[in-house]
Amino acid sequence: MANSALALWPIPRNMTSGSTALKLDHGFNIEVDVQQAPSDLHDAVQQAQKYLENDKLGRLVVGRGSNDSTAISGAKSVKKLKLSLEDGASVKSITDESRAKFEDRIEGYKLSIPADGSDATLVANSTLGLYRGLTTFGQIWYTYGQDTYTLEAPFDIEDSPAYPYRGLGLDTARNYFPVENILRTIDAMSWVKINTFHWHITDSQSWPLELSDYPELAQKGAYTSSQVYSEKDVQDVIAYAGARGIDVMLEIDTPGHTSVIGNAYPDYVACQNEAPWATYANEPPAGQLRFPLEEVQNFTAGLLSSIAKQVPGNYFSTGGDELNEKCYTDDPVTSQYLNSTGTTLNDALDQFTKVTHAPLVAMGKTPVVWEEMVLNYNLTSLSNDTIVMTWISSADAAAVADKGFRIVQAPSDYFYLDCGGGGWVGDNPKGNSWCDPFKTWQYAYTYDPLANLTATQAALVLGGEQILWTEQSGPENLEPVVWPRAASSAEVFWSAAQPSGQPLNATEALPRLHDVRYRMVQRGLNAINLQPQWCALRPHECDLYS
Amino acid sequence: MANSALALWPIPRNMTSGSTALKLDHGFNIEVDVQQAPSDLHDAVQQAQKYLENDKLGRLVVGRGSNDSTAISGAKSVKKLKLSLEDGASVKSITDESRAKFEDRIEGYKLSIPADGSDATLVANSTLGLYRGLTTFGQIWYTYGQDTYTLEAPFDIEDSPAYPYRGLGLDTARNYFPVENILRTIDAMSWVKINTFHWHITDSQSWPLELSDYPELAQKGAYTSSQVYSEKDVQDVIAYAGARGIDVMLEIDTPGHTSVIGNAYPDYVACQNEAPWATYANEPPAGQLRFPLEEVQNFTAGLLSSIAKQVPGNYFSTGGDELNEKCYTDDPVTSQYLNSTGTTLNDALDQFTKVTHAPLVAMGKTPVVWEEMVLNYNLTSLSNDTIVMTWISSADAAAVADKGFRIVQAPSDYFYLDCGGGGWVGDNPKGNSWCDPFKTWQYAYTYDPLANLTATQAALVLGGEQILWTEQSGPENLEPVVWPRAASSAEVFWSAAQPSGQPLNATEALPRLHDVRYRMVQRGLNAINLQPQWCALRPHECDLYS
Known part of the structure; x- marks a missing residue:
């Protein structure tokens, strides 16, 4: 049988x-x-x-x-x-x-x-x-x-699901994805009961988001005029997702990862395109909002609320990862402001968070931020309601929980779908990258959301997601690089264990995942083979010790 | 400029x-x-x-x-x-x-x-x-x-090219690829002046090759009746390739990698599907031709010449990799034959090679074999004209050259396109594989075909190829997993150096490879992004030290 x-x-x-x-x-x-x-x-x-x-x-x-x-x-x-x-x-x-x-x-x-x-x-x-x-x-x-x-x-x-948040993250700023690719991805998400599309829609490289209130951002920040999401496109994605049981959580990453805003608002961005980029950013191009400045805080608050009001969901990410401090200390405008007012970077960030989160909270949104915002800074303005996403390491969940925040887990060491394809930075002939090796479906599947957490800490875990950063991706490889791998976290956070109560087990799971993959292909999705077809048709005969 | x-x-x-x-x-x-x-x-x-x-x-x-x-x-x-x-x-x-x-x-x-x-x-x-x-x-x-x-x-x-052999290898036996995928691959090969399609058409997992002389091989060995290449399909591929300056070098891997032949000819195959497979084969399923037997030698000679006569090119690979000796010592039929005749495995292999290569040579073909045939065995029957493909390591070229054979280099440590996606064998939760990590385009590009070779040895190097073994591949990811990476060896073996005489250099090459990739996409091929578009439009601004 x-x-x-x-x-x-x-x-x-x-x-x-x-x-x-x-x-x-x-x-x-x-x-x-x-x-x-x-x-x-x-x-x-x-x-x-x-x-x-x-x-x-x-x-x-x-x-x-x-x-x-x-x-x-x-x-x-x-x-x-x-x-x-x-x-x-x-x-x-x-x-x-x-x-x-x-x-x-x-x-x-x-x-x-x-x-x-x-x-x-x-x-x-x-x-x-x-x-x-x-x-x-x-x-x-x-x-x-x-x-x-x-x-x-x-x-x-x-x-019923073990965790209420089961997501998939996609970055549409490093490289652009036409709406049709996003809709296909949403279809596939729905097939494995993923319920949140975490749309990292903008970043330093491009601003593909058309906004009637801020038209110059896309005009000067999209790669080309055809590589943009109109407000209607965003609504279409949200409606398509909603009908498939999926909430769209938009991320407008601030105050870092914002170089491109300087194309339209040069006064608001420090160290834009400064060289060497590695001094000022984790990846090129450098450029971050001059968040200590009051006008930048007000601008960002206006921008975020203009976008957030178009998104019906309860959760909205304001980013907050990889803030580079040297960008500010070397920036005359920012450093002069900080010095003249006697403000620390931490206090300025606290004020920035207060000003930019306020309109979101006022419209009933729960802010979502990356882990640095609570682990690297002391931001009294962050409401306890804020959700914190881990990414640097699976080991960071406990520290976030200890601050009392709810957690979404997207640890790069298990869940980053882009890792392992070699470094993309130029003049790096060895081609290594910071997050090698490739995160296999098996390894992602072994992720234990509650590892090393106390019961109190564990209660704060909302779920998690696999995520694709798209330095080396585009419409050409979106489906094979994501599927069926992203089904791993979908099961980790829905099922948490086998029906028998036994822990999830990749050996048991493989024949089922073959089935998921073959059905995806029948539905027209380019999900990759996990094994030779010979093995897919003979459960466990290709197991290591069989 | x-x-x-x-x-x-x-x-x-x-x-x-x-x-x-x-x-x-x-x-x-x-x-x-x-x-x-x-x-x-x-x-x-x-x-x-x-x-x-x-x-x-x-x-x-x-x-x-x-x-x-x-x-x-x-x-x-x-x-x-x-x-x-x-x-x-x-x-x-x-x-x-x-x-x-x-x-x-x-x-x-x-x-x-x-x-x-x-x-x-x-x-x-x-x-x-x-x-x-x-x-x-x-x-x-x-x-x-x-x-x-x-x-x-x-x-x-x-x-004009530095080397006469510039290939791309594709395995269509672990998983099947429709003809249209092969033709698209041939198009892309022609764009970067690759001149040999090394078609590893059969293996232990499936026999997708329809043969009018041996109909049962595909009838009983193809995954399904629709996952086959008819004789006309093969001719179509050959004609399509020829018109694009590409020779098709077929490989019928023998005497190992032949489990599937046992579906049609059970008497000719030892240890077919024996467990544990890892004892008898490098991957499942186990099964190898009982090559010491005269009837198997004659059968194989007939099979190879029946196929070879359909292929117009001068080069025909008979395989010869990963022969598992325990398969024979544990096989009563083979071991009894060897014992009763006092024949060593080496001598039997020599005889097998003699019998199976003879009809190829008679029809003017030059046999091509994997490196084990000259490094692990002493086969006096191998003509000096034989071409030897290295794969186990880039370090093996010198040893092959010392035997006096011409060499095609397909070293797994540089050129295997399938590596780095994690292990595909089941019950292996860590998901490691023997040939991790991923072979980046940059690393493949640093390959020096003449490294550590004397002038005499170097003169025997015909060229090389990148190759995709398809345990984890299929039509769904063929293009993104191969392109533009396979352009690396195409340039290594055509150009060998920059026009200035300087060695090839990945930093110089990257903007050109972007161009190759973007042009491929314009031609409808799903070649992956190498960097964010921001970088592709700004040569060298994303270099590590810029």
């Missing part, structure tokens, strides 16, 4: 399955038994039907299902999946539910698929939960010939 | 260029002044015209050429490129010339592009040389608005 429920990813937290063959009836349909169901739930049902019809994934065994004919021909057919909400659940759109605060976000569902052909049922406390359950339902079926079937009915699944 | 002739790759061995703007006339055409010119030369000219019309590559500077308007508007226009052969050159097709023996292969050309608008000329001693010159011509031009232009006329180029 094959592994249980081979295709499910992330693996449900509670489930039983059997060993009875069951077909989808040729007239199979999904019935929405929800009063005044929102239109995006109907759209999701239609999309789920399409996947069921078009996936045509052969089972990953030798013969791709040809040995299943007998079992299939004797199988009962399920004619219907009925969706309903629990009594008393409020009826909101998937989109709205996907943007709820973490403590109010409801993603759980119950899915039952009897083996006798009677109706399958999907019940949840929210339309978002129904969406997650539809995603699970879509992973159960294989195609052989004209039949869509499973060999493992009945199914009884009761599932 | 921009770098000289920024886009040329591989850099011509002798060239001068100027700083005068020159346009392609809107009626520009390429005239073939060759008596009875072969049809593939006309096709190549048509293709070159298409690239000139469609590339529309903006110059890689800030503004993508917008600052060139004044220079362009005052520029002369060149109306014609005239192709001709040197007096006395024989007129053969590009296809035929691309299959000549290395010592007879003529790839040199002279290209002259005056700055005054008078006709450009391309002269060579062969149609293949004209093809190479057309490729160079196509790299010279940028587009801004309606104009196709260069800022660096006049050009005077006299070019």
Whole structure:
């Protein structure tokens, strides 16, 4: 017998399955038994039907299902999946539910698929939960010939995520990605129940974000006039994501990583394009907001609130990583200001944070910052509500927790998808980079979000994400460099453990991840092979000690 | 002023260029002044015209050429490129010339592009040389608005390759690649003057090669009936390659890497699918030809000659890597045969080589083998004419040369394109692999084909190749994992040095390689970014010490 429920990813937290063959009836349909169901739930049902019809994934065994004919021909057919909400659940759109605060976000569902052909049922406390359950339902079926079937009915699944934040990060500033690439990425995220698209939309290299309030930023800061996201593009991405249960968390990285702002506002940026860049920045070009200056603080507050008001989600990242202090000490304007006012850089940063976060908080947003903002500085203006993202090391979570902040984990040593391709900086013939080696899916999968944390610290972990910085990426390799690797953290933060209670285990996971990958390819995504097809069709026969 | 002739790759061995703007006339055409010119030369000219019309590559500077308007508007226009052969050159097709023996292969050309608008000329001693010159011509031009232009006329180029073998290797057995992916790869190879497609077409995992003489091999050995190359497919690939100046060197790896042959011929294969695989093979599944047996020798000889007769080129690889001896000592059939006849494995291998190479030599082919065949065994039957490919280490070339064989260098420590993505073997959570780390383009580019070789040894070096083993690859990532990295060896083995005589230098090369990559993308190939676009538009501003 094959592994249980081979295709499910992330693996449900509670489930039983059997060993009875069951077909989808040729007239199979999904019935929405929800009063005044929102239109995006109907759209999701239609999309789920399409996947069921078009996936045509052969089972990953030798013969791709040809040995299943007998079992299939004797199988009962399920004619219907009925969706309903629990009594008393409020009826909101998937989109709205996907943007709820973490403590109010409801993603759980119950899915039952009897083996006798009677109706399958999907019940949840929210339309978002129904969406997650539809995603699970879509992973159960294989195609052989004209039949869509499973060999493992009945199914009884009761599932909900271990962590409320399961993200994927993408940098669209080092290199630009057309909207269509982002939408495809969002599709793939939804397939593995990732719920946050962390969009690092601007950086020192380019400002691809068109803003009607600040038109010169993109005019002078986008790579070209065609490499921009219009305000409508951003809305389209947000709407597309919302309908797929995904919140968009925009990041406008400040006060570092802002060289390009100087193209439009030269007075607001210190050390712009100064050489040698390595003295003033972790990567070229140098340039940072002169954040101690009151006009820069006000400008940034205006800019951030202008952008934040276009984003419906509750979470908005203001960045805060890799601030280079020498940029300011060598900058006459900034250093003169600091000296003349007797202000320390820390106090100026505290004031900058206060001024720039205030409008966000006023509009109900929760600020998100990188770990340096709490580990390298003492910012009394940071509200306790602030969420802190770790990136420098997986070891930093404890220190962040000790400051009392909630944590999203994006540790470079496990989760940076760009590492290991060699250094991209020029005149570096050895081609090493700071974050070698490549972070394999297996290694990312071993990440323990609670490692070395006390219970008090652990309670602050919201989840985490894998992230692609795009110095060496573009539309050309986005899909193969991200998929199926980014499914690792999706399972780490949804499932946290196997249904048996055993820890997640890459050896157990590999056949399921093959299935994820092959289904992604069936859906037109360029997800890479994890092994020779010979191995994909023979679970565990390519294990090291088999 | 921009770098000289920024886009040329591989850099011509002798060239001068100027700083005068020159346009392609809107009626520009390429005239073939060759008596009875072969049809593939006309096709190549048509293709070159298409690239000139469609590339529309903006110059890689800030503004993508917008600052060139004044220079362009005052520029002369060149109306014609005239192709001709040197007096006395024989007129053969590009296809035929691309299959000549290395010592007879003529790839040199002279290209002259005056700055005054008078006709450009391309002269060579062969149609293949004209093809190479057309490729160079196509790299010279940028587009801004309606104009196709260069800022660096006049050009005077006299070019020919330093080494006769410049290859790219692709394994289509671990995972399958549709023909269309192979053809795109051949296109890209031709753009950087690679002249050999080393097609590792079969291996232990699958036998995707349909053979009318041996139909059961693919019937029982292909992954599925749609994952096969028909004999016509192979001819199509060969023809497509030939028209692009590329010879196809097929590899049928024997006697190891042949597990799959046992699906059709179980009596001919030892230790097929034996566990633990690691005892019997470097990767799963185990299985090797019982080469000491006379019937296996005769079978293999028949198989190889049946395939080789379908391949017009002079070079044919019979493999010979990673032979596992324990597979035979534990195999009752083989060990009984060896014991009863008092034959050593070495002598049996010698006999196998004699029997299997004989029909190849008889049909005029030169056998090609992996290094173990001359470094691990003493095979008196190997003709001196045999070409030996190194792969285990760049340090092995000297030892091969000391045996007197000509060498093609594919050292894994520099040229394996698959390394660094983490281990693919299952139950290996750390995910390390034997050939970590990733072989960057920069590192491959530092490869010195003559390092530590005496002049006598060096004279035996035919060239080399980068190669993609496809455990973790497929159509989904073929282009981004190969390009533009495989351009590194293309320049190492064509140019060998800068036109100035200085050694090749990755710092000098980077802006040119950006150009190669951006042009590849314009031609629809998914070649990856080497740096943020900010850097690509600002040569050397992202160098480590700038």
